[in-house]
Amino acid sequence: MKKILAFLTIISLGYNSQAQYAVKDIPEALTPNAHLVKRLDDIRVDIKNPGKAYYYRHYVYTIMNEAAERYAYFVDHYDKFRDINSISGTLYDASGNKIKNVKKKDIADESGSGSNLADDARYKVHNFYHKSYPYTVEYEVEGEMKGIFNLPEWQPVPAPEVAVEKSSLTVITPKDYTLRYKQLLYSGNVLTKEEKSDKTYQWQLNNEAAKPTEAYAPEWDNISTRVIIAPSQFEFGGYNGEMSSWQNFGKFMLSLYSGRDVLPADIKSKVHQLTDHLKTNQEKIATLYRFMQDNTHYISIQLGIGGWQPLDANYVAKNKYGDCKALSNYMVALLKEAGIKANNVLIKAGEDETGILSDFPSNQFNHVVVCVPAGKDTTWLECTSQTVAPGYMGSFTGNREALLVSENGSAIVRTPAYRKENNLQVRQVKATIDANGKLTAKVSTTSTGLQQDDLHSLINNSSPDEQKKRLQRIFTLSNYEVPAFSYLENREAAVPTVNETLELVANDYASITGKRLFLRPNIVSTYTSKLAETEKRTHDIVCTYAFVDRDTVNITIPEGYQIESMPPPVKLNNQFGAYHVSYKIEGRSILLIRSYERNAGTFPAKDYTSFVDFYNKIYKADQARMVFVKKEE
CATH class of the missing domain: 2.60.120.1130 (Jelly Rolls)
Known part of the structure; x- marks a missing residue:
């Protein structure tokens, strides 16, 4: 971390003169179509070991007009696994003259719970609320990561109508640590440098003009430059894992779920009462799914490792609630009691999601569903809804790749697509x-x-x-x-x-x-x-x-x-x-x-x-x- 801070001190000395971010200094080629111009966006990650890393971000955004106002907000999150150590910021006018600095008392500290019943995520939020366009905001933030299960993604151009002067991602690792990365639409090769005990990776994008919005265009993630980084070995919430393959990622997930599928005696009896007289597995699946829907409801709980580890089936049965992973785990337990093998499936859900990069094992998921494998009769179950039909995925989780977690080898599968x-x-x-x-x-x-x-x-x-x-x-x-x-x-x-x-x-x-x-x-x-x-x-x-x-x-x-x-x-x-x-x-x-x-x-x-x-x-x-x-x- 000292190496990063020393290097950044040199950078800061070069940027502290007056009128350094005058709008007139933006290259003329970058202004067409641009609501926002990224003058500088520098992200740095220093991985010390599988359980610890430091991060730093320094960015300077020129807000050209009201359409880019959302980029003027500073927002960064912290939780049990991520600390924010310092925040600083400055506001500049169109001529690049400093107007004001961020004051500590003006930085809001807000809950990240939203609709969650319990969530340890919080946000540091700041806005200068300046409305005289164009103007420029500069922010710097430093923090610490307790576990490297999630590493930041670099997407220098986050949307149409955004131009970039300078943007970079730098990652420092121990020399003997294997950093995994995937480059998407990145022209050039990663810059690497080895020192006595460290290895540095760097990606850069300079002087990128803004692209206009186009109707019926592909998802932005599919047409913009991105670099995704992921660990090999990692530590997370007291658990050790390795994710260089989907099978190893699945083994880590199985360790989080181990022993959490035990049902209480009364629910076991209920399962047999509901299903023993039924002739087909399809009837049993539909019956138990409706039982789960009628007797539980969805509540999001994201505390610590609980963001990934489900509440156990006994807890869900007694309290009649759970989040997606808890309800899916409960559904798998109900089916297991009826003699039907089912699997939890990690998925990237959302109406407009682009799906996962199936050739790059990493944490790309935000939801859990259930799959009951049976060849052509495979059944998929969305367990957070009390009303959806059994077997129906819809636009939120349908027609995309996902990770089926199995003791016999986790693998990428595809959810049902709905034809014309x-x-x-x-x-x-x-x-x-x-x-x-x-x-x-x-x-x-x-x-x-x-x-x-x-x-x-x-x-x-x-x-x-x-x-x-x-x-x-x-x-x-x-x-x-x-x-x-x-x-x-x-x-x-x-x-x-x-x-x-x-x-x-x-x-x-x-x-x-x-x-x-x-x-x-x-x-x-x-x-x-x-x-x-x-x-x-x-x-x-x-x-x-x-x-x-x-x-x-x-x-x-x-x-x-x-x-x-x-x-x-x-x-x-x-x-x-x-x-x-x-x-x-x-x-x-x-x-x-x-x-x-x-x-x-x-x-x-x-x-x-x-x-x-x-x-x-x-x-x-x-x-x-x-x-x-x-x-x-």
Whole structure:
């Protein structure tokens, strides 16, 4: 640590002159598209042994405008395994003149518990609350790590609209220690230097211009420079481990779980009462899963090693709560008592997660689920939900790689993916328009698979008032009410379904001018995003999952009108998907048939013009209007 501090003292002496961060000194090539310019971002880690490391960060950010305001906040966490020893900071104006320094009393100390019942994580937080743009903030922080299970990742460009002057990651290890690292989109080789007892690794990125935000771009982690570092041997919470392979990572996790799957006698008896008469394992799994759901609830507990080690099954059974790892461990214990082998699975969960780097064993996980291996009949169980259907993963944990922890050898597995035909939205609309243009409609929608995820969450986690508020804002109608609505879930199928039924009233839906009546026949299923064309597309186009929408709309118009202008049918079919809409008029009745299919996949940037054309044609077709004129008397 003394070597780091001595080196940084030399750096600081070079940066302490007045007006050192004037905005005018930013290279001109870095300012286009940039809301934030990283003038300097230096991260250093000094690993002393598997149980101890020091870290240091010194960064200088120029906040160009309000869009970068979130980067002006200083936030760093500490807990049982991580201490913060010192924090300093300075605010500069656009000319690079010092305005003020951080005062100790202005640094907030906040709980990191959030929704957790118990959590020893805390945060040091500071903000200058300066609003005269552009301006510059400088912060330095030093700390100590008690165990190197988690090592920092270097991502010099954290998002679009961020430019970088200088950024670096430096890691110092004992000469005989094996540091593991993975470089992603890093041009060049790591710089290494060996001394008598130490080895130093360094990565640098300089003068990187900001990239604009692009619609349907890949996840940022997949298109930005990153270096991930991980230990070989490590110590964590009194446990020793090694993670140069997934099998060894799994062995460490097994040591945390050892002896924690013992159920109390009454729960063992209950398991046999519930399952001994059932004929198939699938019936037993579903029954025990529902028992777990009905008799426990999720509460996050992240105290010390408890962030990784589960509460034991006996504790969960008696107290009827646990976090993801505790509830999953409990579920595995219930299945074990019924004679069914199941495994805990570490996963990186999240709607927009990029998944793990399966070729680089390291701690990349934030969640635990359960897998019951059985070939084609393998069952996956999300144990933190009291309402989700047995076997269903959804968008939060589905279609990604994860680590199945097993005494027979831990290994990377993949969670279920839901295909286009699983993700349906089928909608029936029956509507009437009166002589004043008022619309009255009954809308019945059946959603399956990933298309029902949001509805499932809404039904089970929101009040009727909150549900109604959602319905009052999701349709592209200027003035409407939803007098009645209801939901019915089917959780028995392998792919769950939600039926939504609602009444819709929209005043002035149809516009009546003189003897003409104007209306849009597509009432509720309109595509609302018009894509902007760009001169140059940089990144590939990514559509994350496939789905199908089918709509049938019947509208009865007032007496005395005949069609004057009707939009033509539209039929589109290409690599991005398919769209078809047609119209039929019989007397006072309008029939609209609409089908929209989106294909999942990654498409080359050169196809973006075709992509924009496809979706803007859908947008135009969905907004199309009919014109009726009063019949001559």
